[in-house]
Every structure is written in C-alpha cells, then in structure tokens.
Amino acid sequence: MPVHDAARRMFAFIQDEGTEDAPLRLMENLAADPDLSDLVQIARRIRETLNRGAARESLLRVLFDTATDLAAITDYEKVLRTIVRRTRVLLGTDMAYISLNDYESGETYMRTTDGVITDAYRGIRMPLGTGVLGRVAAGNASAQTADYLTDPAIVRHHGIDDIVDQEGVKSLLGAPLRSGGNLMGALLVGNRYRHRFSAEEVSTVESIASLASVALNNARHLQEMHNLLSQHDATRQMLDDQVQQLEHISTHERLLTECVVAPNPLDELVSVLQTELGLAIAVLDASETKIAGDLIPSTPPVPHTEAFVATVANRSLGRIVTAGQLSEAQRRLVSRSALVLSVILLMEESRFHADQRQQSELLELLVSPTRSDSAGALRRSAKFGIRAGSQAHVSVLEVGDAELDQVLPLVRHLLGESSGIASLKDQLVVVVSGAFDGSQIHKALHQRGVRATVGFASRALDEELLASAYDAARATLDVLLALDLTNSAVHHDQLGIAGMLFRYSPAGFGSELVDTILGPLRQYDATRGTSLTETAWRYLSNDRHHDATAQDLHIHPSTVRQRVSRISQLLGSGWDAGYRKLDIQIALQMWKLRQHIQRNP
Template sequence: MTDALPVDVVVRLLQAASAEQEVDVDSLLGGARLSGPDALRVGTEIRRLRATSERRRRRDQELTALFSSARELAQLRDVDELLGRLVERAHDLVGTDVTYLSEFDPDSRELRVRTTLGTVEPSFLGLRVPPGVGLASQVVEGRRPFWTSKYAVMTQARHDSAIDAAVSAEGLVSLLGVPLLAGDEVIGVLFAANRVEHAFSPEEISLLSAFADHAAIVLQTARLLARAQESADETRRAYGELSRHVEAMERASEVHSDLTSLVLQGGEASDVAIALGRALRCQVSLLDPEHLHGPVGDAVDRSRRSGRCSAVADGTYVVAVLAGSALLGALLLEQGEVEFGPVELRTAERAAQITALLNLKQDAMIEAEQRVRSDLLADMLSDDPDRRGDVATRARARGIRLGELQSVVVVAVPAELRRDAIRALRRTGGPAGEHAERAVVLTSHADPAAASTFVHTTVSRAVRAPVLAVGASFADATDDLRAQVEAASSCVRMLPSLGLTDTAVTTDEYLPYVALFGPGEARVTAYVRRVIGPVLDWDAKHVGKLLPTLAAYLGNRMSPVATARALHLHKNTVLQRLERAAELLGDDWQEPDRLFRVTVAVRLAELTKNP
C-alpha cells in the first residue's frame, strides 16, 4: 500500500487539472513518492481533465461571444447593415483570413456574394455561383456544413472556371461553408476561408454552424420585418390613394351637383367653367373655336378625335366641347392646388358635355331667333315683291339695322356640313341662312375681301373641310342685294372649273369670267384649249416657257423690254419666244379681237395652273 499523498500535492494536482495555473505535473508527481505506474496513471488523468477544462472554458468564451453577437444582431433591422455585421462577428469568432456571406435566390437557385470581410479583390463582391457548382452548391443541396482543406484539388463538387478564377485571384486555399437555414429553406451560406491549407476542426465547424443558426433566424426575422414594413408602407400609400380618390369623388360629386343645377336653372356655358374651377381649385377657361390655334389647337384636335382630355403642357389640359361633329369650343384647365388625376380629368370631360348641352340649349334659342332672321333674309332675296315689301320694318323689329350691313358672303361647303356652316355663320351676328343650296350671311364689313376672309376662317374652323367663300358689296340691302348674291353665287359655281375649291375671294376678282362663261358653265377648259392649245402643247413637249412669257408680255403692256425685265431675261430671249408663239397661234394673234380672246385664255390658264 502506498503512502498517502500530502495535502499540498493534492491541491497542486487539482489546480493543474483545472487549468487555472501552469503546473509541472511530472515534477509534482516525482516528489510524491508514487510508483511509476501510479504516477503515469495520475498524470494521464490530470492531463485529460486539464484538456477537458480548457475546452469547456474556450467553449464558454465562444458561447458568450456568440450570444453577445446574437443579441447585437437581433437589435438590427436594416438587412444590408445586418449582413455586414453578421459577417464581421463571424470573422471575429472563427478567426479565419476571409469571411463572406452568399445569399441564395430560390428562383434562379444561384448564390450571390452579398458581404465580405478580409477580401482584397473588388470583383469578389457580387460573385454569382450557378446551381450545382463548387463547394457552395454542396452546402445548399446537402443543407449541412461542407469544407475542403485545398479547394484547387477538391473533387467532391463540380468546378467552374469563373468561380475558380475568382477564388484563385483572392488567394483562397481552404474553405468552410455552413448553411443559413430558416426551417427547411436555405436562405444563404456563411463561409470562412484561409489563404493557407487548413483542416477545419469539429469545434470550428460547430462554432460557425451555431453562429449561422442564430444569424439565419435573425436574418429571416429582419427580412420578415422589412416585408412587414413594406406592407405597412404600401398600406399607407393605398390609404393615401384611397383618401385622394374619395376627395376626388367628392369634388366630382360637387361638380355634378353644381352642373345639374346649372342645367335646371338655365345657366350659361361660361358658368360651367366657373363651377369646374371652383371644385378642382384650378383655373378653367372657356375658349371659342376661333381662338383654338397653336399647341392648344393641336391638343383640341386630339381631344376631338378621342373624346377625352388632352395634355397641352405639364399640368395643362384641354377638352373639346362637341355637338356631334361640330366643334363648339374647348375647356382649358391649368392645374392649381389639386393634382389632376383620372377622376379630375373625367370630371372635366363631363363638364365639357354639360357645356355642349348648354351651348345647344342656347343655340336652340338663338336658332329660333335666327330662323326668323333667316326668313327675313329669304324674303330679302325673294323674287316676290310682296315678300320684300316690309323687310325694313320687320328688320327693325328684330333689332337688325339694314343700313349697317354692307357686304354679303356666299359660302359653298359639302351638303352634309351646310347646317354646321350656317350655325357658325349665325354666331357672327349678321343674318344668315340658306339660299339656292348655299350658305349666305350679311356682314357689316365695308370691304368684301375682308368679309369673305373672315367668313372663310370661321366656317373652316367649324366644319374642318374645304370652304369656298365669295364676297360682294352692296349699297342697299333692299335694292341691289339680290343682284350681288346672284353674282357671288355664279362665281361660286364657276370657280371650281378653275381649280379653286377652298379659298376666299370677291366677285370683282372673277366677274369678267363669270360674264364670259355664265354661271354653271363647264366650258373653261375647252375655251382655253381652243384658243391657246398649241402653246400649251409646246410647253408640255419642250418644257418651255411660252405661257409664262405670254402672261408677262400681256401684263406689261406688250413691251418686250418690260417683259424681259419682269422675267429676268434678255430681250432677245423674249423676242424669240414671242416669235415661237406667233408661229403657233398665227401672225394675227395680236389683232384686237384675237388679242382679247388670247388674253382671257392666258389668264384662265394661269389661274387654273396656280389657283
């Protein structure tokens, strides 16, 4: 039986086993008078206890750091900041050269490097790993840790040239990857890597796995919170949109109520613009058809085709006021306090319809008045003396002062648009109506050219089709008006044979031709061919200039010098052309009778060529 060990030796042995102090176990046992086998057995046991104690102490330190990191990560809400801190803590815990996190995309099944620490190559961040490639895919597919001490010779997973190049550029040799799991779902892979060959111990794998488990929960929670925040933001946006929609609907209801009252109480079209501007808190203008030009006119044309509001500029819209195909005007809206949305624009379109309705109602009243005026105009143009007998008295009764009327305009438009043309003419204020399948209006313009131009512009904007307007002046509405209307009507019938179908002229400009060929005659072309046909044929074959030369010669008092100056030609060139004309027309073409007919034919040919 061995002697008992001294208490001091026992205490020193316990201290050695606890790893609290550095103790030379062999020296201590050598002075304890133990046999060789006993000393060996006690020493072995002491070293085992010491290693266990060291592992537990290190484990406590790691777990303390792990839980501390987990608490810190749990306080983060921003996903990007969380990923950065997560990699930073893992890097500190494991102590490898490089630590990085790859996020898993369940749709493409790719892994993309989101955050790194310890890397030197900028291209490593954002590196994408296709499915089934490299160590990362082994971790994802197996849902367990996977490591290699030397990546270059790893055979357990398929290599990819791009991934191998990135790993080689970073100088990574040994890698450990552990999955970030949220239930059965892999949301990423956490990597620890060294630039030297290294066999990862079970303790290192266990530590990184435990950290990854904590990190996965925190990361998933952060994602859920981010989604919840996005949902909350979306809910707030939807609520705000709903509130704006409700406000818009309330404004639309207010406008509808106001417009209904306007219709029932006999309001005017201008009141619609006021009510719409008050409800939408913006500036609204009611535009006449005559004022629709430029960008506004282009936008009105678009609105007219679509029936909807059309943008003029940023924050400015226009909507056409239509009655069938007739344009009555437009509403111009300039954005104010309220941003224009679909409800506001639809409200403006409804307001345009109400404006058209009120315009039609007003037009109906005007129509009744104008019908009387039309009857008065018909009586003024009648062949029956009895109907013309008391025209002046009836005109005064309708507020028409015949003495102020100085010109008449006869208008030709397609038959289906004649009613719209007459409606537009009645807005000019003078008596207007239909006579002999033409629209006729009396104006106070002293100049018939100004009157025809004004009427042409007004009717063209209303019907959007070719308009032929012929003006004539008269001295007395009760005396020579009928003669002037007949002259203008004859001119209207004759002008299309000259190629004029959309213009404004006066009877004085074309009266000689009307007198020559008579109203409605279609013999202009035949006459021109009969008189100067050879000249026209010569010009057609030789690309000549005989007709313009004849026109200039006749227009310059038959002076070759003046003709050459007007055409910027040499006198001899003009004389040569006149000689050619004499060969074609005959030597007597400048005799008075022939000259008159040639002059008329040349003028008609020029008009037909350049209407």
C-alpha cells in the same frame, strides 16, 4: 511527499487556468511517483475538461450575445453583414461570407462577404454540389478543405479555381443555413493559408450558422411584413388619393352641370375652368370666333397652348383653348368640360333656331299686308322691345358676298334679347327694332368687316303694323343697289327726286321719261354696241371729272373725252350744265333704276 499534501497540490493544479511552468513541473514530478501517477492522469483529464467547459462557456456567451444582437436587428441586409463580420472576428479567419441558393437556376451565389478582396470572388455563382460552397449549400452537413486547389475530393466547376486562386484562398469551412427544414444557403469562413479546422471551430461555425438561420428567417419575415405594411400603406394612400380625386371630379362635374343652367353658361364655364386651372381660357365657336374667356387666340399659338374640341356626331361646335402646362388630370377635366361646352352650344343652337322661328313668324305678321292677327302681332312684338305706339325702324339689308347665316347672328347679337327681331326674307336680312335704325346696324356690321347695303324706313307701330314701312325700306334698298350706292345706309326719306319718282310715279312714266330724254344715246348704244349712256351716268356722278370717270369705267381719260364729245353731238351742247343737266341726271337715275329692276324682278 505526504498524500494529503500531493492531493492539495493536484487540486490547485486543476483549478489553475493558467499555463505557468511551476504547476506543470510539479505535476510532472508527482507523476514520477508510482503511487500518484494515476491520480495525476485523472487531474490532467479533469483540468482539460474544465478548460474545454470554460472555453465552451465563453463561446456560448459570445453566441448568446450574438443572438441577442441579431434579434435586435430588423433590417435584412444589416443582419447579413453582422453575421459575416462576427463570424470572421470570432474564428479569426481571413474572410467570411454567406451564400444563398437559387433553386430555379440550381445555383448558389455569394450574397454578403467580409474580408473578400476581388470582385470576381464576390460575384461567384456555382452549381449546387460543386466546390466546398456548393457542397455545403446542397447538403445537410458541414464541409471543409485544408487546401482548396489541391484537394482531390472537391468537385470542380469551370472557372471557379481561377477565381479562388486570384483571391488566394486555401482553407475553407462551411456550415449549412436551414430554415424550417429548407436549405437556404451556407455560412463559410476561409483563410489564405493551409489550415485544418478543429472540431471546436467546426462546432462554432455550425452554432453561428444555426443562429444566423433563425436571424435571417426572422429578418426575412420582418422584411416581408414591413413590405406588406408598406404595400398596405401605399394601397391605402392610393385609395385615399383616388377617393379625393373622385370627390374632386364629382365637385367639378356638379359645377359643370350648374354651368348648363346658369344665366350666362359660357362665362360660368370659363370661371369654373380658370378657378380649377389658374390659366387663361378662351372659348371659340365653330367659326373660330372667341365667345367667352380672357385668352386672346393668336397665330401662331403661344407656347403650351392646347385646344379641346366640342363635337357632336363628328360636327365641331367649338373648342376650349388653354394657355399653359396641363397635367394629365387637368387634361381630363378640360376634356369633360369640352363635353359640357357641346351641351351648352347645342342648347344655344336649339334656342337660336327656336327663336329664329319665332322671329321669322312675327316678321311675317308685321310686314304682311293682310294683317290677319294684328292684336297677336302687337302682343308678341312687345316681348322684343317693339311696343304699340312707339317708333319702329324697318331695315332691309343686302350683304353681298357675306354668308347670311353668319350675318344674321351678328345682327341678333347687336339687338340682344329685347331690342328687336331679325330674320331672312327673300335672301335679304330684315330687321325690325325700336332701338336701332338702319344706319346704326350698318355701322355695327361695318366694324365687324361686313359690307352691307341698308335701306330703312320708320313708322309708329299700330294696328296697321309695318307693311308700308317694309315696302318703303325694300324700295329704298332697290334704289341704292340700282344707283350702285352699295355699302351704305339710307332712310327712305333720303331717296331724293329720282327715288320719289321711282317709288310713286304711275306705271310707264319712268320708261317714257327715259326714252324722251335719253333716246338718242340708247339708240346709238343699241346699234353700235357702245356704252355712251353708262359713260354719261358716270361722268355726271363724278362732277364731270374725266380722270375719275376713266377710273370708274377702267378706260383711258382720252377715251372719256371722245365719248363725252359724241354724247354732246347726240344730246346737244350744254347737256351737262344748267337745267338740262338736272333733267338728264334724273333720267339717268331712272334708267339705272329700271335696269336694276329688270335684272332683279
């Protein structure tokens, strides 16, 4: 065959990338020619080199595409999944996986897998330097084994061989993952059959491992940056929330401060809280009496009711009661409001005591017989609605078992700021008012459950002031108490004959009247230790009804009849009828008054 023809055919063979039999047989025929054998060997080497180059070019193209794809992925987990999936597909292996190193424990662990079947294999953790995985993760070079379980070069770790056997793994190839000179872990591929990986396969895994290292490092940095940005956003949001919360607290504090100086501070405080919370609110004083708000306290309390106590120096002044679910922020606001309530109640308490001193001093001026400063008293009383020339009512109250410190605020609340004064004098409540007389005060206290006995008198306020009206009211109260007319209100003009006699008779007249008319009864009681005089009083007071008298005296009606019979023997028949009945009733009233005065000098 001519040399130029042989050269043309060898060039066609070199360019042919296929594996057809005709070109191969042709080259075998050419090789038989001694003159052409060397050229055929050169052509074969050239063709092999070109084929390897083409394969390398194809691999590089795949690696470039992989690098491009990995660079576009910013999610760290997705980068891991993409690497193992591309590696497995590119090499055609049964599985591929990435391990990462934990230098604190000295171990490497499975991070992401593709093609692995058993959970035990996915959860492998093994010391650095053991097995193929540990050896690659601890070193700087690739490593492989054609049959893991029979390879004597493998450094074994307890329990790992069983896991590998369960997964069915035979051959393994791994390449290290490096980042900035630091070893992060390893990229491994594996088959469930014996296989010795070629140099091209080792180079491919190493190339992918290099790309994976860069991609993982970039993804990690992006993830860290994303985390930092998220933390920054969260911190900024938290700061914004705190600023808004502080602004809200500042606004609330300003509103609470304005409550202290408002004309009606308690109502203003309730309004602020209701606007803030949208719940029913009640403000109670130290005696658990509601003094503001629309919530009606109940026993037991309604669900989700909370109380916030206003205290000063461990002394409870009152509390705020809320009905409804509260957040922690709302609880803090109500707690702050309880402090403001303490200030408001303290100020009211201070005003009350100052007002009490003023009213007590003014009362002494008005009812004192000396009238040392009439003009000043008239001027000061006008502030409380008691003006010169107008009718003034003086009421003296005895409140039994009730606490004076609790009754006095009730009376002052009734009077308001410009309808009179009220103060304590000789353990009694004394009221001077131009608008309310004793019967009105008695009715108001009765509605609040206070049993009061009230004697009152009236006169026009002038330079003589009110000493005489006070004396008349006090005397009226003494008469009511002496006659057991408790829980009642009587004007001085309603005292009747006994009261008038008691009030205006000369000294000794009452005693002489009692001794003259009731002497036999009193003497009998004194010598026998009986109660005939008291029985006569009760008997006539009950219109001579035996049963009612027995009930008052806590005795049997037959005993009343026996006592009435004895009284008739001592005073004479007809003592309980006609004009004699009037005399004896007056004498008995005078006797009761004298007894009261003797007990309460």
